[in-house]
Amino acid sequence: MKRKVCLSLVLTVLLFSIACTQTDVIKAAQVVKDSALALQAIQNTEIALHNGKLVSDDEHHQIQAAIGKASDALMVANSAVYKAKDGATAKQAIVIASQAVGELVTALNVVKNPTAKASLQASLTGLQAILAAIGAF
Amino acid sequence: MDEKTLQLILTLEQQVPTWIAVFQKVRADHNMPQKTIEDYYRESQVILDDIKAVAERESH
Numbered sequence: 001m002k003r004k005v006c007l008s009l010v011l012t013v014l015l016f017s018i019a020c021t022q023t024d025v026i027k028a029a030q031v032v033k034d035s036a037l038a039l040q041a042i043q044n045t046e047i048a049l050h051n052g053k054l055v056s057d058d059e060h061h062q063i064q065a066a067i068g069k070a071s072d073a074l075m076v077a078n079s080a081v082y083k084a085k086d087g088a089t090a091k092q093a094i095v096i097a098s099q100a101v102g103e104l105v106t107a108l109n110v111v112k113n114p115t116a117k118a119s120l121q122a123s124l125t126g127l128q129a130i131l132a133a134i135g136a137f
Numbered sequence: 138m139d140e141k142t143l144q145l146i147l148t149l150e151q152q153v154p155t156w157i158a159v160f161q162k163v164r165a166d167h168n169m170p171q172k173t174i175e176d177y178y179r180e181s182q183v184i185l186d187d188i189k190a191v192a193e194r195e196s197h
Contacts, residue, residue, distance in 0.1 A: 029177035036184040037159045045152050052148050061196045068192030071185045082178040115145035
């Protein structure tokens with residue numbers, strides 16, 4: 001009888017720890033998807049600003065190249081989270097992607113028009129806030 | 138109001154539906170606990186592929 005109780009306790013703890021790990025990996029997967037959506041919104045904002053002549057052709061090319069690199073970094077993180085066996089590994093993949101996304105800040109500094117720059121930086125703050133959420137778990 | 142400020146307001150106004158759509162998608166995801174890691178992986182990949190394709194086209 002005691003063995004059965006011990007076994008059920010061990011199984012409960014094991015299942016609980018597996019559930020926690022799964023939850024953290026799913027949270028990380030959500031962060032990647034939210035970040036992808038935010039990056040797409042930044043891209044659309046930049047294209048609208050370029051079409052509105054608030055961003056020059058040269059600036060537009062540089063920013064789009066940086067957005068391409070940020071999407072590469074998020075693709076790497078997406079694969080890493082998908083393969084991650086635990087929350088810590090998944091979290092680490094997103095931290096690395098956050099650093100690459102940080103290079104977008106440098107790219108946005110090329111924008112000369114102050115109003116366009118402010119608009120893009122505000123959009124970027126949204127993406128950074130989503131990525132920072134990974135620190136909460 | 139000067140021309141530049143007006144232009145910025147118009148640009149931001151055009152982006153409001155985009156951001157509302159982003160927030161709605163984010164909220165919808167967080168209310169769907171049945172979604173799997175595979176679902177998130179696949180959906181993220183589709184969005185990121187789109188971003189990459191647009192970035193490649195627009196950066197040249």
